[in-house]
Every structure is written in structure tokens, then in C-alpha cells.
Amino acid sequence: MSTGANFADFKSDKKPTWCPGCGDFGTMNGILKALSNTGASPENTFFVAGIGCSGKIGTYVRTYSIHGVHGRALPVGCGAKIANPNLEVMVAGGDGDGFSIGAAHFIHAVRRNVNMTYVVMDNRIYGLTKGQYSPTSGTDLKTKTSPSGTYMPPLDPLALALSSQGTFIAQAFSSDLKRLVEIVEAAINHNGFSFVNVFSPCVTYNKVDTYQYFREALVDVNDIGHDPTDHEAAKKLILDSETEYQGILYQNPNSVSYEESHGLDSPMWDLSENPPEDILNLLREFY
Amino acid sequence: MIDDLNWAIGGEAGHGIDSTGKIFAQALSRAGRHVFTSKVFASRIRGGYTSYKIRTALVPVQSVVDRMDVLVALTKRTVEENLSQLHDKSLIIYDGERTMMKDFEPPGNMTSLNVPLQRLAEEAGGAIMRNIVALGATCAATNFPISNLDESLEKQFSRKGSELVENNKKAALLGYNHIFENYNPSDFGYILECTDSTYVLLNGDEAIGMGAIAAGCRLYAGYPITPATAVMNYIKGRIEHFGGHVIQAEDELSAINMALGAARTGARAMTATSGPGIDLMTETFGLVSMTETPLVICNVMRAGPSTGMPTKQEQGDLNTMLYGGHSECERFILAPTTVAECFHKTVEAFNLAEKYNTPVYLAGDLSLAITEQTYSPDEFALESTKRERGLFLTETSELEPWLNTQGQFKPHADTEDGVSPRTLPGIEGGIHMVTGLEHDELGRRTEHPPTREKQVQKRKRKVETAIEQENFDYREFGSPDSDILVISWGSNEGAILEAMDQLEQKIRFLSFPYVFPRPDISEAIQNASMVFVIECNASGQFATLLEHDSLSRVTRILKYDGIRFSADEIAKELNSYLLPEEVVLK
Structure with missing residues (x-):
């Protein structure tokens, strides 16, 4: 396993077709920078x-990647992580993908x-x-x-993440970019489901956001002395629907991940050619 | 003496019908008798009508028949529901002290055995054991050694403490003694002999679950739905011992995507559902096929459309499995024909999925799911289950032939046989993406017409390769030379085999465990004088496929009332075509 991969190692040779100025460029760079900062390798992501x-x-x-069907990225990531807890699993999508067609999966993934x-590239528009x-578009x-x-x-x-008992919001x-990288890095390092909503403006269709x-x-939560482990303060x-905040609003320092609580710590891909001998116990139950 | 016995217990949901039936089936199996069970149940937790029917004989039994010999009736409706199957020699066991059965008069000349089930159960330690009293009475009435029932009670209740076991045994004995004290069982004409044979007793959903674990399934993701829930219930609590995990998803959309995610990391993964869940999973099915991900999707069919009849039998999803999803995508469809085949076909489904990087539908149905059937343990050679993983590259050194000139791995390499290699995250040098978009060999989006054509052809070629290399054959029974051809798919096999004994003509019976790809029997159809296709749906979906294959017409024998075929029904239907009119009328 190679480590110490740098930012460029995480970029493919395909040039993005996003509109010039699209917020997705910055968000992608932030995610990849954060990944490289945490010591993740492209092979293991x-x-x-x-x-x-x-x-x-x-x-x-x-990295190893899959581009799935609309709204179902989270379950794919969940299955992958459970089947191989050694992988760094990163899920990214838009506000429509995550909060409209995939809203049920978001709640339950949290x-x-x-x-x-989970990084949502939120531009408040389709x-x-x-x-x-989109589901995050303003009323007007x-x-x-x-x-x-x-x-x-x-x-x-x-x-929504808070009411679903999110452990990193x-x-x-x-x-x-500086704050984005810091926040995503903390998200990657968090032991549990980390949700980062990233405002990624659409320069073509949204002239408001x-x-x-x-x-x-x-308003950066760091500038107002917010303690992200304080659940009441986070709430x-x-x-507060009047203010838009940037930063880690909530992090449960005692978060126990699904894998941890289920004792899942090994990849599931390796199989012997035949089952182990105690497979016969399954049959014995039916005698 | 009648040895091929049909017994049932019937009452309302909430009466413990299912567990009582299972205890008796277990007792019969342990006594070295063959067992074939069926259930009637409704989608409710209390009330209604529910029953558990057991057919038992010394020879293998593989179908329900339209006869009821001994009936434990907890309600009057139980008798009404079974009236057409009761005969002069039938015994009805009931509790005349209960209001539900007050003033009960047995129909016709049949014998009724009034047993105070509730009172005797209370005497043994609790009214809840009244069904066990009825089982004791059954043992006496059928000359079946009660020691077998005791063993079954031990198996059922030992985990809950010895007192419970002893109370249940006492309840059984009180019922048993009551018959001998008040009746003369040798007059009834039933005797259930025991043998030294050892059998296992299991149902189709359990066989699928056992097959999945033996095949090395590691991640099961599912959402509860009748009648597939039992697959998840079985796997949960057992797969963990073999390094696997069960996850209950928030819906079927999620379940199949979780399984897909696990499969992309190289794990053997599976989901199981029924028709309404298949509709939801169809969204992702195309992605699974397009990304060439091995996945087993089990469809335990029930009566539809929409919510349909959730607890009733139907083989109505053939077209959905075959054509479901927009555009055209590769798949295999296996349809086990017996409970034992549910095990074997599950193992095969995992191997096919990985050898051809293709989703596989495993089509069970409600009949198989609710049937407990006895088999020799040799039928399930779990320890020699072979896991064939196809072109699965788990070492960097194996990747070399599959890299392009820039050293990039080609998950959709355009090979002669259409099969591309598979690697997994974590392997250095194997980085690649997959997508539901049309893609090139590297898995990257393309709309380049020649590349599109190449990839479509490549995916189709995998299926052609499978047809060449695999043995997608039918199971043949009866007389190979007969020009009367009877064809079926999935779970009807047992009933047809038993029906054959009731036919005067010899027939050739082909039972299909493969819906797609399926063997080509055009010639046999064209050469036969009569061709019957038997299936549980209203349009004859498999019959239509065979008509397309062979460009000939076939005769459909269909059932879509929610209840499986019995051997007698099939015999009667076939005879109505095969016998001269005057014989049929008689």
C-alpha cells in the first residue's frame, strides 16, 4: 500500500466539463487535498x-470509484465500507441527489x-x-x-442530520479552500458518518446563492467561539435559520461507528475454494 | 392400513398453528418418515384462517394432494375450509368444551374425536399448550410412537428450560392418553411406521440461506417482505460465524445498492425480496449489469400485481425478471424446482455471477418458501461446495495483461469471450472507475458510436460464452420416447411428478430450472403431438417464451388463484386432454 500520496495523485487525467467558475471545482480540490492530507492512498480509497x-x-x-444511479450513492458507500472496513470511503453528490431523490438514504445513513x-455539493439548484x-432552493x-x-x-x-442523531455535521x-480542507479532513478522521454540506455555487442557473x-x-463558527462537541450549542x-454558518457545527467525540459496534474489522472478499468444515453445522440444525 | 397420511391443524392466526405444525413435522422426520408440508396463511397477525398441512409417507413425497385424513380443528371454519378434502375415514380432533367448537357435528360419516385440549393443557401447566395436547392425541389416533414427539418437543423448547420441555411432554401425554381412554384407535385404520432413516427437514428459504452461506456470501442486505423475509431471518445469526454480515436497509432501493457496494469491493453479496421489492430494485439492476458487477438477487415470488396477495403463490414475475429495467441488459435467471434445488441453484447463482460479472436472479416462490421437506443429508454436500470466482485478480502481478499502454486497468476489456477481469479496491495498479453511463474499456463515459457498439457486443458475448460453457439443461422425467410433452419451470416439478402416476398415458416431462439462458427444445416441441406448459400465472409467461423459441403453439395449464398446484389437479387437467371424453366424465 503506498502512502504519502499527494493531491495530484488523486486527480485523474480527465478534465472536468463543469462550467467555468463552477463551485464543484473548489469542492473537488478540497476533498482531494483533504484526502491526501490524511495519508489516504488512491488505491485504498x-x-x-x-x-x-x-x-x-x-x-x-x-481512486477506485463508482458513479451510481441517482440518489443511491450512500447505500453503495455503506455496503462497500462494511464489506471492507480498511477502505477510505468517500461519497459525494449534489443537493438534489442527497436531499430529494436520496433523502431517505441520507436520514438512515446518518x-x-x-x-x-459524505460531501454534498450544494448549489441550491438543478x-x-x-x-x-432543488430541495434547498429558497422559497423565493x-x-x-x-x-x-x-x-x-x-x-x-x-x-435533518441533527434530528437523525448525526455524529459529525x-x-x-x-x-x-483552507477551511474546506480542514473541515473535510476532520470529517475523514471522524469515527462514524461525517456529513459536510459544501456550498458550491452554480454560476449558470442560480443568480441568488x-x-x-x-x-x-x-459566519465561521470558529469566529464565534463555538464548541462543536457542545450538542446544545450546536442545536x-x-x-438558527437566519444565519448561514461555516465550520464543524457538531461532532460527537464518543461516536462509535457501525462497523465498530458490529465487530466488523476485516475485508470480506477473500474466500477459500471450499467452505470451512464447520459449515456442516448448518445442516445439523435440520436433523 | 393407510400409510400416506395427510394431517393438518387449522385455526386463526395467533393460535400457534405454524409452530405446532413444525413440531409435528419434525417428529415425523426424526421417526425416519418423509414429510412434505404446506401452509395456508393470511397477511395478518390475528384472526382469519390459517393452517399447516403435513403429508407424510415412508417413500419421498413431493406434492400436496387433495385429501385430508386427520384434521385438528381449532375453529369450525377449519372444517369448512377442508370439507372437499375430507372423506369417510377422516378423523377430526376438536375441543368440544371451547365455545369456538361448541355443538360441533362432524360432516358425513367421518369420526370426530372430542378432546378437551384446553382443560388438559391447563392440567399440564398452561392453556397455551393446547395444540401440543392435540399433537399427543394425533399420535394416539395414528398409532405413532409418542417418543418421537417428545424428541421434537425437546428440540423445540430445550433452550427455554427443562420445565417447559417437561410440561409440553405432559400435555402431549394427556392428549395421547385421552384418546386411548375414550376411543379405540385401531378402528381408525391409520398407522405411522418409523424407520431408521435419517433425514433433514427444511424449507426453500432456509435452503437458499444455507446455500448462500456455503457459497461464501458475506454481505446480505435486505428489507423485510413476505415471503422472502425468512431468507434474511435464516442468514442473520449464522453468516456472522463465517465472516459475513446482514444489514437491514431502509428500503429495497438501498438494499440492492448496499449489496452492489459490497460486491464492488470483491465480496460475495446478495439481496432477497419479492415482487414489490423487485420493482424497486429494477432501478439499480441496470447499473449492476452495466458495471458488470456480480450480484445475486433472490426473488421469492408471490401473487401480484401491486400488493396482490402477499401470502399466496404465483409465478408471475418471469417477464419482470426477464425484461425488467429500461433498455437491454445482461442477466441470468435461475428457478429452483425443489426445496433441495433452492440450495444448489443458490450456489450456482453465486458462481455464475462471478464467472460472468453479471447479476443473477434466483427465482424462488411462496410454495418453495413455505414447504418443509425431508431429504437425505447427502443431498447437501456443503463441505464440497465449490466457489468459482472467475477472472478475479487479487494481486498486482496479475493485472499486467489487463493494463493499457498508460498502465491503466481495463475493467471492461473487450475480450473474445466477452468476459472482462475484475479486481478490487486496495490492489495497487488496479485503480479504475465504473459507471452506469456507457463507457469504454477503462470504464469512462463515452458516446462514441463504435465504442458503444463494442461494449454492447462484449456484454452480449458473455451470455453466449456462458451458454457454450455452462450446462443450462432441463431435468428430464417420464418416457423419453413419448410424444406427449409436459413442460414446467420452477416449483411445480413435485406435483407434476406425482401426477404422472395418475395418468394412463406415458408422458415426457421436462422441468426447467433455467429461465434464461434456457435449453433450446424447439425440436422436441415441434415433434411432439401434444405440448403442455404448466405454470402458476394467468397468461402462461413461460409458455409464451417457448412458443417464441419454437414458433409453435403449446397448451397452457395455468393456475392463478393463489394456491399451488396439487398433484391431483394436474392429473385431472392433463387427463381432460389425454383421456377420451367418456372416461373424463366418469
Whole structure:
């Protein structure tokens, strides 16, 4: 197993087809930098990508990867990690993928607490289908399918993770690379399911949730002396719908991963040509 | 003396019908008798009508028949439900002291045995054991040594303490003695002999679960659904000992994706569900096929469409398994024909999946799932189960022939036989991606027409290779020279085999455990004077396939009322075609 891989080792020779200026560039760079900082190797990393602009990331990374069906990236990552707990499992997708078509999987992945990292590239819009509202779009966002606004409050991913007993809940911004890398790195190192919602602006279809908007609106939890292990404090920030926060909002320092609580510590791929002799005990039960 | 005995206990859901039946089936099996069981149950926890029927003989039995010899009736409805199968020699065991059976009069000339089940159970230590009293009474009425029942009770209850075992034995004995004190069992004409033979007793879902573990399945991901839940229940608690794990997903969409994730890391993985779950899994099925991931998807079929009849039999999902999913994608479909074959076909499904990097549907059905059947233990050579893993590269040194000039691994290498290599995360030099998008040899998205064509052809070629290299054959029975051809797929085999004894003509019977790929029997169909295809659905889905294969018409014998074929029904149906009209009328 090679270690000490650098950032470039995690990049494939495919050039991204994202629009120039897309937030996904920054988010991808942040993820890959964080991976290399933690000492992960491309060989030992399993990357699961969803569908949408963000899902293309599976092609641009140089790790073992799968680009699955829309909304189901998390279960794939969960199965992979359980079947081989030695792998670094990274799942990435968009807000539509994670909070609309895949919302049920998000809730249960949070509850299950398998030790993997989930980065949502949240642009509050459907980009690849050319501009429809997403579950995180603001009520007033005018899109092709919401010409006078969505008439719905946006889904709050952090609150959803909190109410599902998430053990690592964070938010970052694609153009604040330093903080993004720090946060994703902490997410990778967390023992359990880590959720990082990364604002990754869509420069083509969302003229509201722009770089400039986030630059002005974001409050870094480090600047307000927030203790991420303080659940009550985290609750307050997460449920504060007036402010957009950046940073680790909550981390349970006593998190026990699914694998740990089930005693899963070995890869499952290796099989002998025949079963072990005690396989006959299965038959004996039927006598 | 009647030795081929049909016994049943019937009552409402919540009456403990199932466990009582299983205890008696176990007692018969331990006594060296063959057993074939079936159940009637509803999708409810309390009330309704539910029954557990056992057919037992000294020779192997492999079907239900339309006859009821000894019936334990906890409700009057139980008698009504079985009226057509009861005959003059039938015995009905009931508790006349209970309001449910008050003033019960046996129909016709049959004998009723009034046993105070509840009172005797209370005497033994608790009313809950009233069914056990009925089993004791059954032993007396059928001249079956009660020691066998005692053994079965020990097996069932020993984990819960010796007091419970002794109380149950006492309950059984009170029922047994009550018959001898009040009736003369030798008048009834039933005798259940014992032998020294050793049998195992298991159902189809258990056989699938045992096959999966023996085959080296390591990750089972599923979502509960009747009648596939028993597969998950069986595997959970056993697979862990062999390094595996069961995960209950939030839905079937998730279950198949979890299994897919595990399979991408090289683990043997499986999910099991029934029709409604197959509908959901169909979304990811295409991805599994497109990414060339080995996966076993077990479909324990039940009556549909939609929620249909969850606790009733049907083989209605053939078209869904064969054609389900948009566009065209490769798959294999195996359909075990007996409980024992559920084991063997599960093992085969895992091997096929890995040899051809293809999803495999394993099609069981409710009949197989609820049938407990006896077999010689030799039928299941678990220790010699062979795991054939195909072109699975687990060392960097093995990758070399499969790298392009830039040293990149080709998971979809365009090979002569269509089979590409498989490696796993963690192996240096094997890094690659897979995607549901059309892709090149490296697994990268492409819309380049010649590459698209090549990959489509490559995937199709895998199936052609499998047809050449594997033995996708039918199981043949009856007279090879007969020009009357009877064909079936899946679980109808036992009933047809027994029906053959009731036919005057000799027939040739081909039982198909393979739906796709399947053997080509066009010639046999064209040369036969009559061709019958027997299956449990309303349109004759397998019959239609064979008609397409052979460009000839076949006669369909179909059943879609939710209840499996009995041997008698099949014999009657076939005879209605085969015998001269006047004989049939008689």
C-alpha cells in the first residue's frame, strides 16, 4: 500500500466539463487535498458519486470509484465500507441527489453511522437539467419550474442530520479552500458518518446563492467561539435559520461507528475454494 | 392400513398453528418418515384462517394432494375450509368444551374425536399448550410412537428450560392418553411406521440461506417482505460465524445498492425480496449489469400485481425478471424446482455471477418458501461446495495483461469471450472507475458510436460464452420416447411428478430450472403431438417464451388463484386432454 500520496495523485487525467467558475471545482480540490492530507492512498480509497453535475466527480478523481444511479450513492458507500472496513470511503453528490431523490438514504445513513464521509455539493439548484429548483432552493428562488418562487421552505440538511442523531455535521464553502480542507479532513478522521454540506455555487442557473452572497453571509463558527462537541450549542446554531454558518457545527467525540459496534474489522472478499468444515453445522440444525 | 397420511391443524392466526405444525413435522422426520408440508396463511397477525398441512409417507413425497385424513380443528371454519378434502375415514380432533367448537357435528360419516385440549393443557401447566395436547392425541389416533414427539418437543423448547420441555411432554401425554381412554384407535385404520432413516427437514428459504452461506456470501442486505423475509431471518445469526454480515436497509432501493457496494469491493453479496421489492430494485439492476458487477438477487415470488396477495403463490414475475429495467441488459435467471434445488441453484447463482460479472436472479416462490421437506443429508454436500470466482485478480502481478499502454486497468476489456477481469479496491495498479453511463474499456463515459457498439457486443458475448460453457439443461422425467410433452419451470416439478402416476398415458416431462439462458427444445416441441406448459400465472409467461423459441403453439395449464398446484389437479387437467371424453366424465 503506498502512502504519502499527494493531491495530484488523486486527480485523474480527465478534465472536468463543469462550467467555468463552477463551485464543484473548489469542492473537488478540497476533498482531494483533504484526502491526501490524511495519508489516504488512491488505491485504498473508494469514491462513490451520485448523479448530476456533482456526480461527474467520480470521473475526475483517481481512486477506485463508482458513479451510481441517482440518489443511491450512500447505500453503495455503506455496503462497500462494511464489506471492507480498511477502505477510505468517500461519497459525494449534489443537493438534489442527497436531499430529494436520496433523502431517505441520507436520514438512515446518518443514523447508521458507518465510518465514511459524505460531501454534498450544494448549489441550491438543478444544474445538469438546466435550472429547476432543488430541495434547498429558497422559497423565493425563481427557476424554470418555479417562475414565481417555490412556495416551499427549503430543506435544512444540517437540521435533518441533527434530528437523525448525526455524529459529525459540518458546512463549508467551495471558495474558502483552507477551511474546506480542514473541515473535510476532520470529517475523514471522524469515527462514524461525517456529513459536510459544501456550498458550491452554480454560476449558470442560480443568480441568488452566488459566491458573493456566501462570502458576505457566511459566519465561521470558529469566529464565534463555538464548541462543536457542545450538542446544545450546536442545536442552537443549526436551528438558527437566519444565519448561514461555516465550520464543524457538531461532532460527537464518543461516536462509535457501525462497523465498530458490529465487530466488523476485516475485508470480506477473500474466500477459500471450499467452505470451512464447520459449515456442516448448518445442516445439523435440520436433523 | 393407510400409510400416506395427510394431517393438518387449522385455526386463526395467533393460535400457534405454524409452530405446532413444525413440531409435528419434525417428529415425523426424526421417526425416519418423509414429510412434505404446506401452509395456508393470511397477511395478518390475528384472526382469519390459517393452517399447516403435513403429508407424510415412508417413500419421498413431493406434492400436496387433495385429501385430508386427520384434521385438528381449532375453529369450525377449519372444517369448512377442508370439507372437499375430507372423506369417510377422516378423523377430526376438536375441543368440544371451547365455545369456538361448541355443538360441533362432524360432516358425513367421518369420526370426530372430542378432546378437551384446553382443560388438559391447563392440567399440564398452561392453556397455551393446547395444540401440543392435540399433537399427543394425533399420535394416539395414528398409532405413532409418542417418543418421537417428545424428541421434537425437546428440540423445540430445550433452550427455554427443562420445565417447559417437561410440561409440553405432559400435555402431549394427556392428549395421547385421552384418546386411548375414550376411543379405540385401531378402528381408525391409520398407522405411522418409523424407520431408521435419517433425514433433514427444511424449507426453500432456509435452503437458499444455507446455500448462500456455503457459497461464501458475506454481505446480505435486505428489507423485510413476505415471503422472502425468512431468507434474511435464516442468514442473520449464522453468516456472522463465517465472516459475513446482514444489514437491514431502509428500503429495497438501498438494499440492492448496499449489496452492489459490497460486491464492488470483491465480496460475495446478495439481496432477497419479492415482487414489490423487485420493482424497486429494477432501478439499480441496470447499473449492476452495466458495471458488470456480480450480484445475486433472490426473488421469492408471490401473487401480484401491486400488493396482490402477499401470502399466496404465483409465478408471475418471469417477464419482470426477464425484461425488467429500461433498455437491454445482461442477466441470468435461475428457478429452483425443489426445496433441495433452492440450495444448489443458490450456489450456482453465486458462481455464475462471478464467472460472468453479471447479476443473477434466483427465482424462488411462496410454495418453495413455505414447504418443509425431508431429504437425505447427502443431498447437501456443503463441505464440497465449490466457489468459482472467475477472472478475479487479487494481486498486482496479475493485472499486467489487463493494463493499457498508460498502465491503466481495463475493467471492461473487450475480450473474445466477452468476459472482462475484475479486481478490487486496495490492489495497487488496479485503480479504475465504473459507471452506469456507457463507457469504454477503462470504464469512462463515452458516446462514441463504435465504442458503444463494442461494449454492447462484449456484454452480449458473455451470455453466449456462458451458454457454450455452462450446462443450462432441463431435468428430464417420464418416457423419453413419448410424444406427449409436459413442460414446467420452477416449483411445480413435485406435483407434476406425482401426477404422472395418475395418468394412463406415458408422458415426457421436462422441468426447467433455467429461465434464461434456457435449453433450446424447439425440436422436441415441434415433434411432439401434444405440448403442455404448466405454470402458476394467468397468461402462461413461460409458455409464451417457448412458443417464441419454437414458433409453435403449446397448451397452457395455468393456475392463478393463489394456491399451488396439487398433484391431483394436474392429473385431472392433463387427463381432460389425454383421456377420451367418456372416461373424463366418469
